[in-house]
Amino acid sequence: MWPGQAIYNGPALDLRAHSGSVACLAIGLDDVFTVQTQGRPVQAARSALIAPRLTHRLVAQSRRMLFCYLDPSSSRTLACERRMTSGDSGLGLAHREERLLIRHAPRPGSVASASSWLDLAAPPAPVQIDARIRDAAARLRAEVHRTVSAEELAAGCGLSTSRFLHLFPAHTGTSFRRYRLWTRMLRVAELTAERRDLTTAATDAGFASPSHFSEAFHRMFGLQPSRLLAAGVTIIDATAT
Template identity: 30%
Template sequence: MQIDFQGSGLQGARPPPDADRQRMMWINADRVLYLGLLGEPTVRCFGGFSVYLSLRGTHRICVDGGDWQDCAVSVVPPYVRHRIVSGERMICNLLVEAETVDVAALPAHLRAGRGAVDAPAALQRMREALDILRRADNRRYASTAAFDEAFFGAPLRTRALDARVQAVLDRIKSDPNGHVSAQECAVAAHLSVSRFLHLFKAETGSPFRSFRTWQRARSLLYYVTQSSNLTDIALDAGYPDSTHFSHSIRQVYGLTPKSIFAGSRKLALYASGAGVPRLGYH
């Protein structure tokens, strides 16, 4: 385990009595771990591999309009619409950004998962990693590799990308609220727009516009503990107005921004790396 405990001595300790009420999120540019309220989302659609983990019982998931499935752990591929209902008040959701991993080398339950997965060893590992994290004083992983080691047993192999596409990804992820266009990226890559868009999708598996939309919506997670006016947050996050902001966020998360912020009031947020706005975090 490569999380920095800073001498906390809590790795083998019993969880505190209020452990089930400890809501938290750890986020960097490549991964997200959310432990908190699910709410009542409608259809949602994330741009990364999404792993849902029930803390003790089960949840129900419906992927791309298919049948509802009951399970303790489920996986949804990137950009696939789904619905989820939890049998518990809180749930754990892990997000792995698709462009950061070699899909063919992913663990089987991630690579082939589409809804409920039967992976008891993976379930046990993830629950144990989550338990250690919840009992730690310093809830930060030193790196993406350290996070992967804890929850997946080893660092996930990175995807080898064309240098021109990698430069675009780095640019967008370092400033997800910016308004970089395909035209600008094509010029920087010395390609025509059509050739750039084709190359981007071939390399990342995602259309350029979908990736940019997801990164902007994902950046909202850095703001959820802030008390600012939602209109101001919409502008800070790169949306032209509050109406567009509300519609776009609901399309991704299945919840309105108001509901997301209401459910995050007691959330402890730990953010690091590229793309973090200059806000006051733990």
């Protein structure tokens, strides 16, 4: 994990239909997978960039999958979009560096290899979003321990609340509420990496109850958090290394 971003490398889990808060680059490390979305043909691929808020189900033929969640307030999402060779803005397919991304998948536990892989998948570029929205997103990540309202951030940007709520998705591709939820999920991961139990981590990250966290997690990732931990996943916070 880095500020606003995360990578999963591990078993292909039986994910239910879900809708992410940020863009996700999915890689089938051993074989193709399919992406099912309403109103679209089923797509088979080794790599796919799935847009925020797109309800989809991913069915893996592969034993292992890699999911890279890209922070929409950085330039990496746009950089990754430009490297998809087919598909559209909702579902990009076939990353230009697909073979290298599969061959050089991050080694479990290695922050350095994950960082190099991220630079290949979505190299950083000059930030092209409104600086006010970028700063608001950074503040959400920094102050995740409390509920920061849209009104508060809009005032800090010198904008009306309605204008702020219009600009936020226009520049990030996701809504203010969905991004705030994403920052809380990352905070749960950070606390779990510190060996906090899941219930305490969810409460400290701003979720009203363990069930609220579990339901939100299922909607965002397509499985219960307990199933993910039962798979033996180790969480590493790259910002702490």
